[in-house]
Amino acid sequence: MQDMKTIAFGPVPSRRLGRSLGINNIPPKMCSYSCVYCQVGKTNNITVDRQAFYKPEALLRAVKRKVYEATVRNERIAYLTFVSDGEPTLDINIGKEILSLKKIGTPIAVITNASLLWRKDVKEDLLEADLVSLKVDAVSETLWKVINRPHKDLRLNLILEGMREFTENFEGKVFSETMLIDGANYEGEFKRIAEFLTKLKKLDKAYIAIPTRPPTEKRIKHAKEEGINAAFQIFSEKLGTNRVGYLIGYEGNAFAFSGNVEEDLLSITAVHPMRKEAVEALLKKDCTNWRVIEKLLEENKLIELEYEGNKYYMRKLPHK
Ligand code: SF4
Numbered sequence: 001m002q003d004m005k006t007i008a009f010g011p012v013p014s015r016r017l018g019r020s021l022g023i024n025n026i027p028p029k030m031c032s033y034s035c036v037y038c039q040v041g042k043t044n045n046i047t048v049d050r051q052a053f054y055k056p057e058a059l060l061r062a063v064k065r066k067v068y069e070a071t072v073r074n075e076r077i078a079y080l081t082f083v084s085d086g087e088p089t090l091d092i093n094i095g096k097e098i099l100s101l102k103k104i105g106t107p108i109a110v111i112t113n114a115s116l117l118w119r120k121d122v123k124e125d126l127l128e129a130d131l132v133s134l135k136v137d138a139v140s141e142t143l144w145k146v147i148n149r150p151h152k153d154l155r156l157n158l159i160l161e162g163m164r165e166f167t168e169n170f171e172g173k174v175f176s177e178t179m180l181i182d183g184a185n186y187e188g189e190f191k192r193i194a195e196f197l198t199k200l201k202k203l204d205k206a207y208i209a210i211p212t213r214p215p216t217e218k219r220i221k222h223a224k225e226e227g228i229n230a231a232f233q234i235f236s237e238k239l240g241t242n243r244v245g246y247l248i249g250y251e252g253n254a255f256a257f258s259g260n261v262e263e264d265l266l267s268i269t270a271v272h273p274m275r276k277e278a279v280e281a282l283l284k285k286d287c288t289n290w291r292v293i294e295k296l297l298e299e300n301k302l303i304e305l306e307y308e309g310n311k312y313y314m315r316k317l318p319h320k
Helices: 056-072 094-104 120-126 141-148 156-169 189-199 225-239 261-269 276-285 291-298
Strands: 008-014 018-023 079-082 108-112 131-135 173-179 205-209 244-247 302-307 310-315
Touching (some): 094 120, 120 156, 189 225, 225 302, 261 276, 261 310, 276 291, 276 310
Parallel strands (some): 131 173, 173 205
Antiparallel strands (some): 302 310
C-alpha cells in the first residue's frame, strides 16, 4: 500500500481539465483491465472486486494539504481529479470521498475505464462528480479483448449499457477517451464507436488519444497519423467537429492565436486536423502564403493527409 503522501499529487497541467490536482486512490497496480498500452505499469492484480483501500478521512486530509500548498504558491486548481494507478471505481469509498471533497469547493473529475459502470453502486457513486471521463477504446468484443484485456467476469454489452444509463442521470460534464494503437484491426470500428457515442444522453467531448508515455508492452506503438485523422473525421461526422478533440501529447491550444502563423498552425493541428481550405484562410488572415506550409512539411513538423478526397494537415507525431 502506498504512502499517504503520494495519494494526492500536483497540480499538474492537463489539456482536458486545466490545472488538475491528482488523486491516486488505488494501490499500484490494481485494475479491472490490463490494457496493452497501459502507461502506469503492468496490472499485478486484475480484479473486479471493490474494496476499501484508504480511510476517506485520511484521503481528504492528504488532498486538503496539497490544496493548501498550492494555494500558498498561488497556484490555481481547476479540478480535483481521481486519476489512479489503476481503476478508481474499485475503491468502494469513492462515493463518500467525492462527497467529502466537494466541501473544498473545487470541481471533482473522475477518469475511469467505465468497466464497472454496469453496477448500480458505481453509477450512484459517480453521480456527485462534476466531470467523468469514460474509456471507449472499442465496442466490438474481439477488439475490446485485444486492447483492454478485461477481467474474465466483465461483459462488454453490460459496460456499454452502463455508460448509456449513467449519462441519463448524470448532470456533470462527460468526456469519452478512445486510445488508438498501431496494428489493431479498426475496420469499421471508428464508425461503430461514433454510433455508440451518439447514443450517450450526454457527451461534451470525445477525445481521440494515443499513448504519450512508454506503454507497458514494449511492442505497442501509437496509431499513425492516417488512423488518427480517419477516426477524427468519422467521429466529427456523427458528433460535430467541435465535440471531437485530440490528446496526442502536444499542449496545443486551438484558441490561442499568437499572431505567429507557424506557431498557430502547429498549435491548432495538435488539437485537431485542419482542412486545406481552413489553412488557406488562416494564411490569408496573416497575409502570408503556402510557403509556410511547405517549410513546416520540409521540417517534418506538419504532415499532409488525404481523407475522402480532402487534404488535411496535422501535427507530425514523434516516431521513435
Ligand atoms: S484501464 Fe487504465 S490503468 Fe487500467 S490497464 Fe487500462 S490504461 Fe492501465
